[in-house]
Amino acid sequence: MRNRAKTRESSLFRLLVVTLAVFASMSLLNGSRFFSYRTFASMCFQFPELGVFSLAIMISLITGGIDLSIISVANLAGLAAAFVLARPEAASHAGFSVVTAISLALVTSLACGLFNGWLVGYMGITPILATLGTMQLFMGIAFVLTKGHAVAGYPDAFQTIGNGTLLFVPIPLVLFLASSFVLQILLSRTALGMQLCMMGTNPTAAVFAGLDVRRLQLKTYALSGLLAGIAGLIVIARTNSAKADYGTSYLLQAVLVAILAGVDPRGGFGTVWGILLAVLSLQFLSSGLNLLRFQEFAGPYINNFTKEFTWGALLLLVMALRGPYRASVRRSRHESPRS
């Protein structure tokens, strides 16, 4: 136990160093532009989405699975809300439609999550494949519902969720911090959190320890679905539109954040603190790269594809530096246990 606590501390410390290093190098490269109030304000509105997605991925990674469908779930939930909000009569009784829209989105995402959980826990489909399939399925349903068009134009009351502030703190950030807090309590202070980690560490042992692994899987994916739904709400409130294929690049970034955060992709370990630091460092990098476009020496080389390149390179680099994982001692592949 002590050993584990030690590695946890050192990995968090290393992450802190990485975050500060990214911050320092971006400030050096960009100078005063990076330090402006506007840059920080816009960052605070941007990273909460990715943060909530990363929390959703983390939950599934902790149990030894992975939820690849989070982006699709978020978009589907966002669309469910958008259908309510974009009706012409929504503006007149805004309060009612906002509440309906939010609950509808959360119910949709919960249902999607439960479906994932059922596929993994009760049907016994490997998480990768199950969520790969539902990723297509949910995105497909969203496409069928919208025929590929965006559903846009919501009441102002709803848009505050994405663009407003609460005591000078952006509301998306408040939502992210609140979700992180709840998740942190859940993972570290409740029996459920303990059970999830146990299942991730060794599913067979978890079965023999008397845990109802199927129910746990159901809860895991329901939770990650719900988090994806919250992210979806933030997204549509911030952009004032919902689309079937918004933000597909978030998936890779969320996995990247989780890995950066020290979540063990083989299951069993991950902290909310890590996610907070990792998402910050990624946002510094992303905003820094964006600002570099205005610099003469780098501008022409920076575009969305170079960013994609950077995410990929960073993911591999971080894992390579942290590895090798103890592959031959531990489970070498993800398999849901059968009872």
Next chain:
Amino acid sequence: MMIAAIGLANPVFYSLSNLFDLCKSSTVVGLFALGVLVVLVSGGIDVSFAAIGAFSMYVTSRTLLALDFHGSAVIAFLLAGIIGLSLGLFNAVFVAFFRLPTLIVTLGSASLFRGLLLGFIGTTIVNNLPEGMVRFSKLTMWNSTLANGTTTGLSWSFLLFVLAALLVGLLLQRTMLGRGIYAMGGNLVAAERAGFNIRRRQLFIYGFVGLLSGVAGIVHACTMRNANPFDLVGMELNVIAAVVLGGAGITGGRGTVLGTVLGVFLIVTINNSLILLDVPSYWQKVVTGLVILVSTGITARSRAQRVRGVGLC
């Protein structure tokens, strides 16, 4: 397997030209699928093959054009194969030496390759392919003239798919290397204890996937008569669905070439018939998703019953 076989019966109803079309469009998916099969059998997963294909295709076309090369398409295949092989080996290094989870490695490298291609190499579509590739794309094995006067033929590239299928089949069933790959997928630790050199096999597996992907990229460019760097990426799921549909288990140790080939034909047929039936294209994702879920669900259920029957659990 059963579903795949029933699905295969459908194309018989189609015309000869549609059958040839089907063969042609299944070649690229098929070449990718054979690579994915080998990875899945070994207990890993690769989602970077489409990015590798696009990369090798585009870089090869641009290089040959820059060199003003007029020779045969064989050189194009060789060059793309070598590029694919090296990208595959890049994956392999992370898997074999750092022992990282294959899904996350290839997710990262797919983004890396794509970013490298589109961010640093180019985004313009090459419309005038090197001469050799154009000649190759026009070659057909035999021609038949239809009632309305148009001629159609089976493209030579289909032969590549057949050859690759035979090669992978021999490799998996008849060689020590192949048996080792099955053993790895069954139980990595046991395979290691049994004396199989895991590291060397992983280098081979991911290199081989890269090689096949490079070749598939050139076939795609020849079929399309252009090299579009935005192509191919996005079809990963279709390919994986085809392989899983063909009975390969994602947890490794199971899968056959015949099943994969049938799975490929089924997936291509489904996508093809959706177009023929005038189903709006936005239904395609729903269908692919359902096909993956139903087929994996059936496999998972039957495996569960088998395990219960033996009384292991």
